Amino acid sequence: MIFTLYGDYIRHYGNEIWIGSLIRLLKEFGHNEQSIRAAMSRMYKQGWVDSRKSGNKSYYYLTKRGMERMEEAAKRIFKLSPEKWDGKWRMLIYSIPEEKRNIRDEIRKELVWSGFGNLSNSTWISPNDLTKQVYSLVDKYGIQEYVHYFISNYDGPHQNERLLNACWDISEINEHYSDFIRRYQNQYEKDAIKLKNNEMTEAECFVERTRLVHEYRKFLFIDPGLPEELLPEKWLGNEAASLFSDYYRLLAKPSGTFFESVFQKGNELDRKDKEYNMYQHPLMIEG
Structure with a gap:
């Protein structure tokens, strides 16, 4: 949170x-x-x-x-439609020694969050251009000597869908989106009526918008953000993104007002502290 x-x-x-x-x-x-x-x-x-x-x-x-991390998350959360695919796969292969096992566990979590799928042991792939994230990860953990990174074409003998199904459970991801839509479509419609009738406080709007973002950002851990060309015909991610955007905008103004009221009080206390400290300076006291 x-x-x-x-x-x-x-x-x-x-x-x-x-x-x-x-x-x-x-x-x-x-x-x-x-x-x-x-x-x-x-x-x-x-x-x-x-x-x-x-x-x-x-x-x-x-x-x-x-x-x-926040910038990367925001780009993915507020992306309303999938990106176009350049037809290439990014592949990261590593062989990290046993004494660095704790690093392996951390890297797996980071790769899943960024949208990589585990094709086989220590082999991760993505159709998205995650080159920047890969090298940031390599530098962060100092694992240059243990990794290989490729940008390549898949030349069979199977279709790209075979790779997808080996790395991600697309049906399960779609089901999570279906649950999100079922839960929030009804709530969105109810809150739209409440706001129209002035039946929601700014604090309540703040809570609902924050919970909305908090729930929607969980998709960053399960949805790799596949390009349009690789998505199934019945893909609910776009519908969920549209609902999220509409609901987010509905609550934006009153929730922002509540946050600012709390945030500004903290700033005011900081300003008063600085003024007090300035007037306690020896030169100011002597003056």
């Missing part, structure tokens, strides 16, 4: 937030202060966020790594 708030709100407001404001926002979802601080501590240790102090207040901001 914290990742969702950074991706959908905080990164558009200077990429930094006072922990008190974050706690206030997450209380709308029933999270307590202790669990929020523990989650931020984990994100800090994992290198997603960094912090600074202003007086006795802590402010957290995304690191470069965190920003890059």
Whole structure:
């Protein structure tokens, strides 16, 4: 949920937030202060966020790594239609020694998130141009000597669909999209009526929009974002993307207003702290 708030709100407001404001926002979802601080501590240790102090207040901001992940996620989340395919497959093969087994596990998670499919042991493929992500991964884990990366054509003896079915369960992904549509189509229509009749508060809109994004971003872990040419005839991803976009826009203004009201209070406290500290400077006191 914290990742969702950074991706959908905080990164558009200077990429930094006072922990008190974050706690206030997450209380709308029933999270307590202790669990929020523990989650931020984990994100800090994992290198997603960094912090600074202003007086006795802590402010957290995304690191470069965190920003890059948010940018990549946003491009995929808000993409309304599949991209065109250049006809080539990207293939990553690695042979990482046993003593670096923990790195292997991390790399698998990263590859799945980026949209790679596991063709066979230590062989991953994607029809998307993920070259940038591959080399970022190689540099991050320092595994240059253990990997080979190819951009190539598939020359059979089977069809491209055979590769798809070996790496991804397309029917299962479609079923997840069907569940999303069934759940949110009805909710979208109800909330549209509530908003028209002024029956939803800004805080309620904030909660619903954040939950919507939080649920939809889960598709980043199961849907590789296949190009149009490789998708089945009955593909529900486009319908789900359209519903997500419509519902997101419906809630955008009131939810944004609520976020800004909480966020600005944190900024105001930071400004007052800076003014107080400035007037406590020895030169100012002497003056």
